[in-house]
Amino acid sequence: MTASDLNDATPLDAQDCPEGTYSPDSPCFGKAAGRPRAADKEARREALLATAGRLFLDKGYSKVSLEMIAREAHVAVRTIYVQFGGKAGLLNAIIANGRQHHMAGMASMVSDPRPMAEILHDFALRFLTLVSLPAFHHLHRMVVAEAQSTPELAETFFQAGPQLTRAELGRFFARPDIQAQLRDGLRPEMLPVFLINCLMGDYMTRLLFPGDEPLRGEALRRQAAEGLDLFLHAVRR
Numbered sequence: 640m641t642a643s644d645l646n647d648a649t650p651l652d653a654q655d656c657p658e659g660t661y662s663p664d665s666p667c668f669g670k671a672a673g674r675p676r677a678a679d680k681e682a683r684r685e686a687l688l689a690t691a692g693r694l695f696l697d698k699g700y701s702k703v704s705l706e707m708i709a710r711e712a713h714v715a716v717r718t719i720y721v722q723f724g725g726k727a728g729l730l731n732a733i734i735a736n737g738r739q740h741h742m743a744g745m746a747s748m749v750s751d752p753r754p755m756a757e758i759l760h761d762f763a764l765r766f767l768t769l770v771s772l773p774a775f776h777h778l779h780r781m782v783v784a785e786a787q788s789t790p791e792l793a794e795t796f797f798q799a800g801p802q803l804t805r806a807e808l809g810r811f812f813a814r815p816d817i818q819a820q821l822r823d824g825l826r827p828e829m830l831p832v833f834l835i836n837c838l839m840g841d842y843m844t845r846l847l848f849p850g851d852e853p854l855r856g857e858a859l860r861r862q863a864a865e866g867l868d869l870f871l872h873a874v875r876r
Contacts, residue, residue: 688732691712731798738800745762812827837873840862
């Protein structure tokens with residue numbers, strides 16, 4: 640993207656930007672107005688992601704248009720296209736941002752020299768903290784509700800969340816020093832899925848019921864420890 644993509648802060652008028660209008664000649668695409676500083680550019684990007692995330696969760700993914708997001712965030716539709724490629728790319732960035740925030744500070748699992756159990760315990764706590772967020776609960780319910788009618792929603796959610804997590808865990812379990820600690824005959828692609836299932840238990844099912852309390856504090860730590868213990872007993876030599 641160019642340095643001025645997030646610099647257009649002029650609110651969009653509904654008459655200028657009818658739903659479904661994506662022509663580069665449309666006023667929806669706006670005009671560049673100078674080069675913002677890097678900090679301003681990042682702040683505008685974060686504000687755009689926050690606005691889009693709120694609209695998706697409040698109204699549902701399929702009911703939110705790019706024009707609606709652009710009006711609320713005071714940016715041009717062109718901004719969203721240039722930076723994210725469209726609505727699916729915007730959702731991908733929202734999920735990736737949240738995941739990155741909660742995994743920040745954790746050493747790369749591919750090179751972390753700590754013992755296997757210690758690395759996985761760190762991952763387990765961060766992972767369960769992430770999926771216990773109210774925003775994740777809303778997102779999960781939205782994906783389940785709209786997956787059949789809006790396949791791109793389910794695909795984007797899987798690619799930006801579960802698929803990335805499985806790939807990261809897969810690289811960890813592929814390390815020669817880690818493989819040496821595991822039982823023979825285990826399929827590498829099975830290990831990330833099995834670990835997540837051990838940590839989550841029936842939590843994903845319970846997320847479908849709005850009244851269920853999210854994991855916090857001691858309950859979260861206990862579930863992480865019990866799930867990891869179950870996993871390690873099953874896969875270690």
